[in-house]
Amino acid sequence: MQLLSPVLRYAAKVLPIAVLTASFAAQAAAAVVPHLALLIAATAANLLAEASLHRWWPGQVSLLAKVRADVMVRRLTCDFLLIVGLLRLGGYHRETEYLPLVLGLLFFYALHFAGHAAAIRVRALRTMPLLTRNIDASALRIAPAPPSLLTRRHGPRLLLFGLPATAGLLVTAASDEPEFASAGIAVSAALAAVSLGRLVWCLVRRRPSSPEEVLDWFDGWLADYRPTVGMYFSGGASSAYQANMWLDALAGLDGRPLIVLRERFMMQRIGATDIPIVCIPKVSQLLRLEQSTLKLLIHPANSGKTSQILRIPSIKHAFVNHGESDKLSSCNPYAKAYDEVWVAGPAARERYALADVGIEDRDVVEIGRPQLASITPYTGPPTGAYTTVLYAPTWEGWDGNPGNTSVILAGENIVRALLADPGVRLLYKPHPMTGSVDPLAGAANDRIQALIQEANRGRTGPRPGPQAAAELARRTSELHRLTDASFRDDADDAERMLVQSTPEPGRAEAVTAATAAWEAAHWASLPAAEHQIITTPQPALYACFNEADLLISDVSSVVTDYLAAEKPYAVANTSDMPEDLFRDAFPTVGAATILTPDAAGVAALLDAVRHPGNDGLGAARAALKLQLLGPSDPPSQARFAEAAIGLCEVADEHRARMSNRLLAAIPTQRGALEEAEAADEEQLEPTPEG
Structure with missing residues (x-):
């Protein structure tokens, strides 16, 4: 079962291209034989495969384009195989009747080519040399963007606009009545013509400011701000x-x-x-x-x-x-x-x-670390029915070191050991880049999530009432209202720049409060016994810190930040180092419980969390926090501000020195220039002999 998911994903990825290839072969065979039913079935399969590629597998569309089998080539091939089928089914003596159909198709594609060229030009004109947010950009005369179907979705546009022509050709093949194909081609050509007209109108009407005007506007804004x-x-x-x-x-x-x-x-x-x-x-x-x-x-x-x-x-x-x-x-x-x-x-x-x-x-x-102000300090062992454990492994990194992440060698063992304890509620939050370099990490991450999902099927317990869900929906709506700029679906970067102008006063504070309220509603809406897989930005890592009684992680900044709460934590050692060398090499694990890849120490770790008398690392955590994060007085934000002021003063001093040097150099440069001009005049004066 664990291998089935990657296999299914690969099959789903390959299937549309396989169907597309088979449909072209079947179309060609049906056109040559000829065979009407096969021609209709192959064309329908071709259209469905095209639609699925553009909807779910855009990467495969790009791959086909790289081998010169782009959407234009594919649609031309499909339509002209239909023409060949028509000729074979109706007899070559009807060539003169079908010639207008070919010319109509060519006209449709010519309109599409023209529309595509216009779309490229429209995108170029609307591509700003820079983008802004939280800055009033109304002076740049940015108009709403044309529909993305016309400007940015070349493949779906051709597929959609060409559908009436393809359908008309199929009906003509079945009925031997050219009028149906003529009508379908006329509809497709009309759609392409309307699209072209809409884009041409965007080109001739008042357009956004030129790149030079945008840069001048930004320079002015910098001077004012x-x-x-x-x-x-x-x-x-x-x-x-x-x-x-x-x-x-x-x-x-x-x-x-x-x-x-x-x-x-x-x-x-x-x-x-x-x-x-x-x-x-x-x-x-x-x-x-x-x-x-x-x-x-x-x-x-x-x-x-x-x-x-x-x-x-x-x-x-x-x-x-x-x-x-x-x-x-x-x-x-x-x-x-x-x-x-x-x-x-x-x-x-x-x-x-x-x-x-x-x-x-x-x-x-x-x-x-100014960011850690929102982390709540340790208040003692868990008091509820469950011990909440946050497993937050880091990613595999760029250097191929197997000790970077515990996901590959220890992740499944750690999760199995945690799931085996009925008093544990697991929060699994992998690093967002897990699997981006090493496929083994991605596969292990998938298996861990499958283990957690399977464990949840056997968990029972009380579930929050409908009031909790309603409160979460209300908080979600409020947060969405504050953070979403309500773009149109077809808005491009230029239009988003206009919409995201100067925010309302106090919005940042409102977002902070709304986020805290959403996090509280989120945790309250979850069943207390249910394990959670957290792969979305919200709830954020620090919100998970506040929810957890114990952290299990790797050698990473997660450990340093978690120490702000002085709660128990463990670090997985997958580096093959003995524990004493591991602690010496990585000071951040000095107050941690060290877990081996087999996760044999998980049970004792949980016991220490539940019974602080068995936890001998509390004082070590407090000392290590001071060593890693520095003193709490003055607050980190104050020290951050002091460092900024100090370096700004250095910048002021540097600018003053440069200005003084420039002023000192001007008289020297002016004198050198005057001497050079005098020498030139002396050379130009006529000699007595002259």
């Missing part, structure tokens, strides 16, 4: 959480914050915030920030595009990371590129010193 601090972020679709965890901390700084992104898709993945956001894809436009008042950018992650923003000398850069762990990636030599490295506590400072990657101790600043 005068940002001082900001966050720079670039990454893949699943990495947005790295930036989202710093939103509240950035918003809490004094000054005028700004978020700078590089990927267009990231605009909709950044969480609810009132901070102005700008996406600047091109380097040449990114460098315009040098002329702004921006003094400081924090960086939650390294990326290939980070070096492009580091070129700007007038902005200071601080690497804040998206979490701290004992992994080597937490001490990346790339950090040398930043002006300062901001870490949580003394342990990270020592980590950089031991790693010897070129980071000077004077450039390391301890700020704590």
